[in-house]
Amino acid sequence: MSNTRRPLPLSLLWELPLAVLSFCFFKVVKTLIGLFYGIYLSRDRNRATQWQVLSTDVLSIPIVLPVLMTKGPRWNTHAIIGTVGPFAAQEAISIDLTPPRQSAQSWTIVVYRYPDYATVAQLSSLEQGAELQHTLKVAPGKYSLALRYYECSGAVEFPSVQADAVTVAPGADDQTPADTENPSSSEPPTINAQTASAETNAFYRHLSDRHNGFYLALHYYIYTLLQLRPWLPEAFVTREYLPVGNPDTAFFYDYVEAQQALSLSLHPTALQNYDIYFTLYSRSSLPLFYTKIEQETVTVPPFPTKGYYLIRTRPRNVQVPPPDSQLIQVAFTA
Known part of the structure; x- marks a missing residue:
């Protein structure tokens, strides 16, 4: 799956300043919560x-x-x-x-x-x-x-x-x-x-109900970050978006516009060599939809909100090589 350039919307003009504020807010809150959590553990x-x-x-x-x-x-x-x-x-x-x-x-x-x-x-x-x-x-x-x-x-x-x-x-x-x-x-x-x-x-089925303005403000910048991904250093985007995961897990990801469906097409050998998992997140980074991919073609239904997805691939044995960009092709449809 290549990192293709999609047309940037006019709304980016006013969303970009908000994204910069969100990025700064996230860094400050992350530091403060880390300190509070350290105190909590010490007690x-x-x-x-x-x-x-x-x-x-x-x-x-x-x-x-x-x-x-x-x-x-x-x-x-x-x-x-x-x-x-x-x-x-x-x-x-x-x-x-x-x-x-x-x-x-x-x-x-x-x-x-x-x-x-x-x-x-x-x-x-x-x-x-x-x-x-x-x-x-x-x-x-x-x-x-x-x-x-x-x-x-x-x-x-x-x-x-x-x-x-x-x-x-x-x-x-x-x-x-x-x-x-x-x-x-x-x-x-x-x-x-x-x-x-x-x-x-089972708690994931209702986790998106915890959405509020605080979590939206924390993660608002991520959607804009992924929009600008082709023009940003990949190491920076990876550090901000990807989780602290397993070394043997590879990731594919991108942003999804509101009311936009996704069509996933897998390489014929993909399901033989990998376990592949898909999660769609809201702009607040709460899961909206998730599934294990078990067919070569999968359609993800549209959702009314902007968000982003993350595909995790895990090799089924030690002989499987790291996945390349052609393993999964994603098409966006209105």
Whole structure:
């Protein structure tokens, strides 16, 4: 899919100044919410050592939605997602791989450095080995983990994690109470296992109802950014639009005008080699429509609002090469 130039509308003359204000507003709010969230975590240390599964319950915590709308606003509507951290590690992080292998056909664990969320390492179902536990050597610092389960047919379990041989998040059989007051105690801090049902992502069906002026102001600039994409540095557009995703996930994206339908045409080998997921977002970056693409031609119905889409492609095995621009062709129709 090539980055073609579409005619720019006259409305860009007054939308561009608003987009610049939105960009500045987003940067300020992101910084402030990051500070508030850091204070929140410091006062509730249990949260940093528990798997937080993205769900209706987690979103009921007032600060969570603003955090996600600034840290990861391109919602992955296709995976059950759990995160744990930030926690300190001096030498090594060990992860029990049995639960992921038993929970879903496709999964990925990404280790991020905190607070800049640079990717440190990745484990996934693509590289199935014999080891039951993977140990990653790390430099002293703080780290967070994100586990994404795809193609789930039942309940999923989030694994135990150890930092320097001290349990951060335990497995299902470990019921030892946590020692949160004295993390350097000889008793390792342990937390009850976290599980989630295959219906955990049902909250996405109504997430767009959370639209308001605040979220529109935060993400107003993204639509304009994508309109101007052919004239902007690609690295800048990528940094602003794409999520902190998996290293093995490739993305295709563009803006969509109001009342505009999309026709997707896939290369004949696409479905053999990749799992392909489509999400359409409102201008507030809330999901309006999402589906797994399972046919070579797909039509996405028009919506009454301006927005943008994101297509995620995940290889089905390690031999599959990265997708090229011809994998998916997108046509826009009024």
